[in-house]
Amino acid sequence: MTAPLLRCRGVTRRFGGLVALDALDIDVEPGSVMGLIGPNGSGKTTFFNVLTGLFPASAGEIRFGGAPITGLEPQAVYRIGIARTFQRSRLCLPLSIFDNLMIGNHRHLDHGLWFNLVDRKALRRAVEENFAAARELLRIFDPPLADRLLDPAGRIPMIDRRRVEVCRALISRPKLLLLDEPSAGMTHDETMRLMDDILNVQRRLDLTIILIEHEMSVIERITRRCVVLNYGRKIAEGTYAEVSRDPSVRQAYLGLE
Amino acid sequence: MKAVAAAALTVAAATAFTWFLLRAESQGAIALLIALAVVAGVALTRVNLPADAPESLTQGLAIAGVAVLAMLLREDDFSLLLITRILIVIVACLGLTVQFGYAGVVNFAGASFLGVGGYTAAVLSRATALPHLLILFCGGAAAALAGTVLLLPVLRTKGHYAALVTVAFALLFRTFLEVNDTLGGPQGLKPRELAIGPLHFNDPVQFGPFEGSFYLRYVALALVLLALAFAFVQRLERSFIGIALDAVRLDEIAAATFGLDIARWKIAAFTLGNFVIGVAGALSAFMIGFIAPNNYTFAESLIFVSILLLGGIGNPWGLSLATAIVILLPEKLQVIQEYRFLLFGAMVILILLFRPAGLVPRPLRRLAGPKP
Numbered sequence: 004m005t006a007p008l009l010r011c012r013g014v015t016r017r018f019g020g021l022v023a024l025d026a027l028d029i030d031v032e033p034g035s036v037m038g039l040i041g042p043n044g045s046g047k048t049t050f051f052n053v054l055t056g057l058f059p060a061s062a063g064e065i066r067f068g069g070a071p072i073t074g075l076e077p078q079a080v081y082r083i084g085i086a087r088t089f090q091r092s093r094l095c096l097p098l099s100i101f102d103n104l105m106i107g108n109h110r111h112l113d114h115g116l117w118f119n120l121v122d123r124k125a126l127r128r129a130v131e132e133n134f135a136a137a138r139e140l141l142r143i144f145d146p147p148l149a150d151r152l153l154d155p156a157g158r159i160p161m162i163d164r165r166r167v168e169v170c171r172a173l174i175s176r177p178k179l180l181l182l183d184e185p186s187a188g189m190t191h192d193e194t195m196r197l198m199d200d201i202l203n204v205q206r207r208l209d210l211t212i213i214l215i216e217h218e219m220s221v222i223e224r225i226t227r228r229c230v231v232l233n234y235g236r237k238i239a240e241g242t243y244a245e246v247s248r249d250p251s252v253r254q255a256y257l258g259l260e
Numbered sequence: 261m262k263a264v265a266a267a268a269l270t271v272a273a274a275t276a277f278t279w280f281l282l283r284a285e286s287q288g289a290i291a292l293l294i295a296l297a298v299v300a301g302v303a304l305t306r307v308n309l310p311a312d313a314p315e316s317l318t319q320g321l322a323i324a325g326v327a328v329l330a331m332l333l334r335e336d337d338f339s340l341l342l343i344t345r346i347l348i349v350i351v352a353c354l355g356l357t358v359q360f361g362y363a364g365v366v367n368f369a370g371a372s373f374l375g376v377g378g379y380t381a382a383v384l385s386r387a388t389a390l391p392h393l394l395i396l397f398c399g400g401a402a403a404a405l406a407g408t409v410l411l412l413p414v415l416r417t418k419g420h421y422a423a424l425v426t427v428a429f430a431l432l433f434r435t436f437l438e439v440n441d442t443l444g445g446p447q448g449l450k451p452r453e454l455a456i457g458p459l460h461f462n463d464p465v466q467f468g469p470f471e472g473s474f475y476l477r478y479v480a481l482a483l484v485l486l487a488l489a490f491a492f493v494q495r496l497e498r499s500f501i502g503i504a505l506d507a508v509r510l511d512e513i514a515a516a517t518f519g520l521d522i523a524r525w526k527i528a529a530f531t532l533g534n535f536v537i538g539v540a541g542a543l544s545a546f547m548i549g550f551i552a553p554n555n556y557t558f559a560e561s562l563i564f565v566s567i568l569l570l571g572g573i574g575n576p577w578g579l580s581l582a583t584a585i586v587i588l589l590p591e592k593l594q595v596i597q598e599y600r601f602l603l604f605g606a607m608v609i610l611i612l613l614f615r616p617a618g619l620v621p622r623p624l625r626r627l628a629g630p631k632p
Contacts, residue, residue, distance in 0.1 A: 055517060081519040093514040098506055099624055105500065106507045109519045112500045119499035120492065126499060134628035153626050171518070 006069065008033040008211050009054075009179060014063035016046075016053050016235075023049045025235040026063065031179070036205065036212045038222040038229030038243065042255055046235040047215045048090060051181050055087055056080040068178070082110050086172035087181035090215075092164050096157030100148075100167050103156050104137045107171030140170050144200045162193050169197070173204060180205075182214045186221060194218060198225050219247070231255070263310035267318045270309070273300075275325040278584070279332055281592060282339040290592050301619075315494070323487060330479045331472075334465075340475035341547075346587050347482035348544045353567050353579045354489045355536030358496065360565070361574035361622070363529030364509030365414065366423040369430035370564035373534045375556030376403040376433075377541025379443055382451035382551055393456050396485075396542045403538025404531045411530065415523050430558045437553035448552025451545050456481075461546070478547045485543060489536050493576055496532075498627060505529055506625075559601065566608045572618025581619060 007030035016024040024046045031037050039047050052058045054065065056077040065073045072080060086107070094103050105112065112129070113119070119126055134152065141149035144166040151159070156167060165185055172180055182201070186194035198221055205212060216222050222229060223243045231239040231246050233255040239246045246252050277297060284290045326343065333339045352374055359365045367373075377399030384395045413425045438446050454461040461481075465472040496502055507515040508525045516522055545551045567586050571578030590600040611618060 057513065057517070077516040078519045078521055081517060087517060089514070093511055095507060095510040095514070097510065097624075098503070099626070101628060102503050102506070102625055105503050105627075106515065106518050106520070109504065114500055114504060116501075119501045120495045123495070129500075130627050153624070153628070155624055175518075 005032060007031055008068060009213075010066040011054075012064045012066075014050075014053060014065060015061045016049055016058060017061045023235050024053060024060075027232075027235075027237055029230055029237070031211060031213060033178075033211050034209055035228065036202070036214060036226050038226035039213055039215045039232065040217075040219075040222060040229055040246075041232035041238075045232040045255075047232055048183055049235070050232070051087060051183055051213075051215070054080070054181065055085060081175075081177075084176075084178035085181065086175060086177035086179075088165075088168045088172050088183055088185060090183040090187060092161075092168055094156045094164055094168055094171070096155065098156060099153045100141075100156050100159070101134060101137055101152040103167055104140075104152075104171050104174050105133060108133060108174045110175055137170070137174060140174055140204075141166070143204055144170065144197070161188050162197075165189060165197060166200075169201060173208075173210075176208060178211060180210055180212045182212060182216075184215050184217060186216060186218045191218070191220070194221055195224075219243075223247075263313040264317060266309045266311075267313040268321055271318075271321040271325045275329050278588075279329055281588060282329075282333060282336070282342065284592070287594065294589070294593065319487070319490065323483060326479070326483055330476055334472035334476060337473045337475055340473050340479055342587065342591060344475060344478045344482050344547055345544075346584050347479070347486050348540050348547070349564070349567070349587060350580050350583045351482070351486050351489045351540035351543075352537045353564055353571075353583060354486075354493045354576060355533040355540065356564055356568055357493060357533075357574060357576065357579060358505075358529050358536070359533035360568060362497065362502065362505035362509065363526050365526050365530050365533075366419075366426065366565075367530070367533070368423055368426040368558070368561050368565060369410075369433065370537060371556045371558070371560035372430045372433040373403040373407065373537040374541035374544065374560075375437065375551075375553075376406045377538030378451075378545030378551045378555070379437070379449065380538070381542035381545045382449040383443070385452035385454075385546075386449070391456070392452075392454050392546070396539055396546075399542025399545075400535040400537075400539035403541065404535040407530055407534040411527055414530065415526060427558065430561050434553050434556060434558070437556070444552070446553060448550060448555075450550050453549075454478075454546035462549075478543075482543060482547075485539060489539075490576055492536070497574070498625060502625060503627075563604065566604050568618075569608050570611055570619060572620045572622055574622040575618065575620050578618050578620030578622070 009029070009031040011027055011029040014024055014027040015022065027050065039050065041047055049058065053060045056075050056079065059074055063073070064071060067083060067085065072083065095106065137152060138149045141152070145163065148163050148166060156164065159167070169182070169185065185197060189197070201212070202225055204210065214226060226243060228241065229243055229246055230237055231252050238251045238255060239249040277293070281290065281293050284293060330340060330343060352370060356367055356370050359367045380399045380402035381395050384390055384398055385392060390398070410425060410429055414422045417425060437443055443449060459477060461477045462474050464474050465476045504520055504525055507520055508522055512522050563586060567579055567582045570586070571580070571582030586604065590597050596603050
């Protein structure tokens, strides 16, 4: 048994009197795809927000690759190799697709004044290299989109925005990718295609993924293990086949007595 | 080739128009010229001029245009003063663009930072023997330093609240000047005559048979500073820094998730912007030859912000055009002199309603691909 890449122990997040995350213990093995499911408001997105440092945890410990990351700022979490997408697209719509991808690649870019303002030749070289890399990455998802890197992100259809958002998280080559409901606003077939493309990249880059998803067929097809949350508590864990038979899960989703 | 011709023609037309406007005396002729400009402007939005001329060429042409204009008007003190004022205000608005246009840090105290630069120039030129060229940059440094007072409250607040903090600063700054006797109180201060090397800026220009107003030197110096500030702002925008600043303005949460230190970028933009504004303020103080608290009112700051809105936030060309309009219009069309704030207010409302991206909207950044 390999050591988990991500190890959460007793992670708790309170908003006033509301306990959004209640003493979660979650382990994610390197190279795996883990599903995170649960009814609306069960704390899935809050878990991502705590993990990425947007909300500090109220209690508990998070370790990433063995090192504690509890309480780190979002910037530091990103720098050690955790990137995410958002449930509602957070692309910068007035900027080009390429600019959006470069926001995602922030930790690999030189932001010095000399480099950016004076040494324009070196800047141009760096831009060309990044442009080629961005095109290559986008091509995996959609070859025609890869030729539209300089189009404004606001002028491409929803499915392409999703792809760009996933690429923005991927381009910095993170170790752990957090996908917050990538299927929102897309058809079943589009979602399946996007997932296949993500899995394709995952195998190449030896990436670990946590996936929040409501579409159970997606979870069934691509995750090895899933964790089910309800009211911020972990109520089941195992393969999709196991958790979908679990009575407490059926109760949480269907309200069966 | 077509694009180069279009750029050259535009600059030539703008130069000729400005010359006519500055020389025109009768209110009827001025009104006619302005009507002509409005028609030409509307027509320009209908036709698609090729806009892919090399940027450096367009900038060179524009500089040449201003130089030619200054030469044509070489003995007309008042017109040259107006031209210099336009150039200096453009520099100040370029500084505001870095703050407001790129990083999204609203600054309603633009005139105050201009004042910090101006008072620094006045005090340093009177009390020390520092070379005046250095004093110009000391003005910038002083404005950047004064801005640090505002950093904490501006970073702690967001949106309207941050804007209110800068409004408060503008009002405090003016009151401070008025009660401070060392800085001349309401009477203000006179900086020494600007001298750079052997050039004494307040002597008439005489070059063999060539004679001209002393303002020509100020035009030249303002033009040099403008070229520097313009290149600085454009390079900043077309770089990874520009992308980072845009990300901070457009979505702080997404930016933080991808490692951008929001506070650091806002501080950088605010400080760099104030530096540029401060340099403009120092030069402006030398040129006017006399500064007082009344030069640096909150109303003046509002004009700067309306120039940005009018021109197109984040577009250096747009704000240059808007500055020329905002300064020349009330000076030449005397009927509106009294009502100029009313007019600017109306203009800003109209622009926000019908052309929210401004007269010359900011183009999409194209870092890669064929060189612009």
